[in-house]
Amino acid sequence: MAAVTLLEARGLTRHFDGLKAVDGVDFDLEEGEIHALIGPNGAGKTTFVSLLSGRIPVQSGTIRFAGRDITRTPAHARVRAGIAYTFQITQVYGALTVFDNVALAVQSRHSRRLAEDTTEALTRVGLEARADQIAGTLSYGHQRLLEVAMGLALKPKLLILDEPTQGLAQGEIETFKDIVRGVVPEATVLLIEHNMDVVMDLAHRITVLNFGEVLATGTPKTIRADKAVQAAYLGDPHAAA
Amino acid sequence: MKLDRALLLHLGLLAALLAFHFAAPAYHHTNIARIMVLAIYAMGYNIAFGYTGLLSLGHALFFGAGLYAAGLLAYHAEGTAGTGLIAGLAAGGLVAFALGLFALRTAGVAFMIVTLMFAQAGYLTVLYFGSYTRGDEGIVIPRAGRMLGSLDLSDDNTRYLVAFALFAAALLVNLWLARSPRGRIMVAMRENEERSRMLGYNPFTVKLAALTISGLYSGLSGAAYALMFGYAGASLASVQYSILPLLYVLLGGAGTVIGPFLGALLMFYLIDYASSVTDAHQFVTGAALVLLILFAPKGILGTLRERGLRWLP
Ligand SMILES: Nc1ncnc2c1ncn2[C@@H]1O[C@H](COP(=O)(O)OP(=O)(O)O)[C@@H](O)[C@H]1O
Ligand SMILES: [Mg+2]
Numbered sequence: 001m002a003a004v005t006l007l008e009a010r011g012l013t014r015h016f017d018g019l020k021a022v023d024g025v026d027f028d029l030e031e032g033e034i035h036a037l038i039g040p041n042g043a044g045k046t047t048f049v050s051l052l053s054g055r056i057p058v059q060s061g062t063i064r065f066a067g068r069d070i071t072r073t074p075a076h077a078r079v080r081a082g083i084a085y086t087f088q089i090t091q092v093y094g095a096l097t098v099f100d101n102v103a104l105a106v107q108s109r110h111s112r113r114l115a116e117d118t119t120e121a122l123t124r125v126g127l128e129a130r131a132d133q134i135a136g137t138l139s140y141g142h143q144r145l146l147e148v149a150m151g152l153a154l155k156p157k158l159l160i161l162d163e164p165t166q167g168l169a170q171g172e173i174e175t176f177k178d179i180v181r182g183v184v185p186e187a188t189v190l191l192i193e194h195n196m197d198v199v200m201d202l203a204h205r206i207t208v209l210n211f212g213e214v215l216a217t218g219t220p221k222t223i224r225a226d227k228a229v230q231a232a233y234l235g236d237p238h239a240a241a
Numbered sequence: 242m243k244l245d246r247a248l249l250l251h252l253g254l255l256a257a258l259l260a261f262h263f264a265a266p267a268y269h270h271t272n273i274a275r276i277m278v279l280a281i282y283a284m285g286y287n288i289a290f291g292y293t294g295l296l297s298l299g300h301a302l303f304f305g306a307g308l309y310a311a312g313l314l315a316y317h318a319e320g321t322a323g324t325g326l327i328a329g330l331a332a333g334g335l336v337a338f339a340l341g342l343f344a345l346r347t348a349g350v351a352f353m354i355v356t357l358m359f360a361q362a363g364y365l366t367v368l369y370f371g372s373y374t375r376g377d378e379g380i381v382i383p384r385a386g387r388m389l390g391s392l393d394l395s396d397d398n399t400r401y402l403v404a405f406a407l408f409a410a411a412l413l414v415n416l417w418l419a420r421s422p423r424g425r426i427m428v429a430m431r432e433n434e435e436r437s438r439m440l441g442y443n444p445f446t447v448k449l450a451a452l453t454i455s456g457l458y459s460g461l462s463g464a465a466y467a468l469m470f471g472y473a474g475a476s477l478a479s480v481q482y483s484i485l486p487l488l489y490v491l492l493g494g495a496g497t498v499i500g501p502f503l504g505a506l507l508m509f510y511l512i513d514y515a516s517s518v519t520d521a522h523q524f525v526t527g528a529a530l531v532l533l534i535l536f537a538p539k540g541i542l543g544t545l546r547e548r549g550l551r552w553l554p
Contacts, residue, residue, distance in 0.1 A: 076441050079438075104426065
């Protein structure tokens with residue numbers, strides 16, 4: 001893989017009342033890769049990607065994205081710059097139709113082909129037949145897929161997925177894996193995931209976070225062999241569930 | 242705009258109101274003219290509250306800005322109805338934009354309080370400059386100031402038709418907005434601000450635009466009210482006039498295009514009827530509202546939309 005850096009975080013830090021949720025993290029994303037972010041619950045994964053997406057302000061450290069310093073850029077402007085974030089806790093517009101949910105993502109990037117692009121994004125996740133349904137009446141799994149469709153419809157340079165397979169059935173997980181494989185290499189994916197099969201299947205590289213710090217970064221193979229990671233995370237079957 | 246059942250419904254309402262002009266008894270004729278002007282105000286309120294989720298308690302400031310822009314121009318500067326309407330529109334929009342720059346830094350209860358305070362400051366300003374505004378007593382707008390070209394707004398028939406024209410324009414713009422991509426963004430902001438932010442929308446500018454449009458409607462309505470009924474007084478800029486459009490919108494259905502008109506119509510006649518049978522008419526309207534909130538919190542059209550009329554914009 002040609003190592004063109006898309007995103008570069010240096011010394012990224014965020015504490016909550018003394019709790020070191022993210023503490024001095026250095027992190028690089030290469031263009032076109034699927035990068036998995038793993039670590040036990042409470043390790044700071046969601047907080048870390050929230051700093052990248054701008055949902056939570058950075059306390060100290062810097063973020064560069066596509067050659068630009070975005071450390072202080074507001075969240076909505078980062079989305080326009082190409083960073084899409086899908087929420088760990090599903091946040092679709094429950095009162096609106098499936099179509100409107102995705103259309104809102106499409107029109108955010110000023111597409112001239114609103115209906116076509118919306119249908120295309122829905123087709124990619126297999127929800128095109130449900131376009132007129134009220135999103136709040138979808139099953140949980142379909143709401144997760146709708147959330148992914150909204151991310152895809154933004155046509156981002158970087159798609160951040162926060163535990164997208166949580167609560168999905170096995171069949172839905174396979175669909176999801178195909179979707180993510182189809183996103184790269186045009187876009188880059190940062191994937192927070194607890195399901196180690198999904199991680200090992202999809203990820204080109206893995207970063208392990210523990211107590212707000214990077215424990216290790218490397219290919220799936222090196223991570224699997226890493227003693228510190230095994231001790232902190234992989235060795236404990238409950239944490240990996 | 243596509244000619245579908247939603248558009249047909251709205252055109253049908255306009256046709257009915259126009260037909261009413263030729264058929265109505267004088268008493269109701271005047272009432273409906275007044276209701277149409279107030280409905281423009283309520284539509285404006287609905288754009289902020291019903292569509293965008295901004296619960297303001299200070300819209301009397303925008304209504305008052307339009308009212309006094311037109312009233313003072315006509316009273317002190319020999320302005321006519323044409324300049325008055327344009328000045329009212331501009332004043333409502335500008336004041337709403339300026340207020341939004343401050344108030345939209347807050348949300349929820351804080352936003353309610355800030356808008357209430359600003360509107361109260363506006364009301365007190367009217368009283369403070371009593372030498373120009375004549376305070377509570379108000380100013381009576383001279384006949385010359387109520388001329389729209391060759392149209393005399395003090396004439397009943399002319400007044401109805403001009404009110405109708407303004408109402409029709411406001412309604413169709415509202416319908417177009419509600420069904421446009423911009424309308425969808427406003428609703429998205431109401432439904433889930435955080436999600437909207439993470440789709441690339443700046444909550445502050447989306448709300449500021451909605452509030453400004455809302456102010457344009459309110460200012461136009463205030464100016465029309467002053468010019469058509471020939472009077473501008475401080476009571477029309479009081480807190481009661483901030484609550485009124487909220488009640489209309491809640492009754493008719495927040496986030497529906499016809500809801501504000503329907504609410505204004507029903508509320509007007511409810512108060513009219515209640516005050517004819519009892520001195521405690523405020524009690525009757527209060528009770529009606531409590532019942533409404535308990536049994537149809539989405540208002541009449543909001544409830545209908547939920548029960549199957551999903552296409553209702
Ligand atoms: N807004 C917040 N306020 C206070 N503490 C928080 C907040 N968000 C997260 N935390 C804490 O920060 C730590 C990291 O949380 P999080 O980033 O959600 O972890 P993960 O996604 O890896 O499970 C946890 O201890 C969590 O309780
Ligand atoms: Mg998390």
